[in-house]
Amino acid sequence: MDSQSAPSPQRRQFLYIILGGTAALFAGLAAWPVWRYLLPGRKADAEARVPVPRGDVSPGKAYFFNFRGQPAVILQPAPGKFVALSAVCTHLGCIVQWLPDQKEFQCPCHGGRFNPEGQVLGGPPPKPLALLPLTLEGDQLLVG
Ligand code: FES
Missing domain, CATH: 1.20.5 (Single alpha-helices involved in coiled-coils or other helix-helix interfaces)
Known part of the structure; x- marks a missing residue:
C-alpha cells in the first residue's frame, strides 16, 4: 500500500x-x-431625551453637551429661564461659542452672531440656531 x-x-x-x-x-x-x-439608528436612541442637571447650568453661562450626536447648548439667560439650542451654526455648520460678556453666541468660522435665544444678530447665517425642546423635571433639564 x-x-x-x-x-x-x-x-x-x-x-x-x-x-x-x-x-x-x-x-x-x-x-x-x-x-x-x-x-438605520435605533429609534429609541433617536428619540431619547437627554438629561442635564439643572445645577450645571449657571445663570448667564452656557452648558455645552452632546444631543443625539450633535453639539448643543443650554443657557440660563435669566434666573429660572432655560433655553436649549443646537450649537451648530446655520451657515456652514461650525460650532458656535458663547461669549458671556457680550451675552451672545459667536461662530468662529465667519463671524456669525446669535442672541441667547438663537436669533441671528449678524454675519452670514441665514437662519436662527435650532431651538430644542426642553422640560424641567425636578432637578433635571430634559432635552428632546
Ligand atoms: S459657519 Fe458660522 S458663520 Fe459661517
Missing part, C-alpha cells in the same frame, strides 16, 4: 466541513460592520 495515497473520503469530508465553517465564520465577521453601518 502506498503511504502517500489520497486521504480517505471521511477525512476529506471532515476537512471540507472545517474549511467551509471557517470560511463562513470569517465572511460573517467581515460583513458584520457593514451590516451595522447600513442599518
Whole structure:
C-alpha cells in the first residue's frame, strides 16, 4: 500500500466541513460592520431625551453637551429661564461659542452672531440656531 495515497473520503469530508465553517465564520465577521453601518439608528436612541442637571447650568453661562450626536447648548439667560439650542451654526455648520460678556453666541468660522435665544444678530447665517425642546423635571433639564 502506498503511504502517500489520497486521504480517505471521511477525512476529506471532515476537512471540507472545517474549511467551509471557517470560511463562513470569517465572511460573517467581515460583513458584520457593514451590516451595522447600513442599518438605520435605533429609534429609541433617536428619540431619547437627554438629561442635564439643572445645577450645571449657571445663570448667564452656557452648558455645552452632546444631543443625539450633535453639539448643543443650554443657557440660563435669566434666573429660572432655560433655553436649549443646537450649537451648530446655520451657515456652514461650525460650532458656535458663547461669549458671556457680550451675552451672545459667536461662530468662529465667519463671524456669525446669535442672541441667547438663537436669533441671528449678524454675519452670514441665514437662519436662527435650532431651538430644542426642553422640560424641567425636578432637578433635571430634559432635552428632546
Ligand atoms: S459657519 Fe458660522 S458663520 Fe459661517
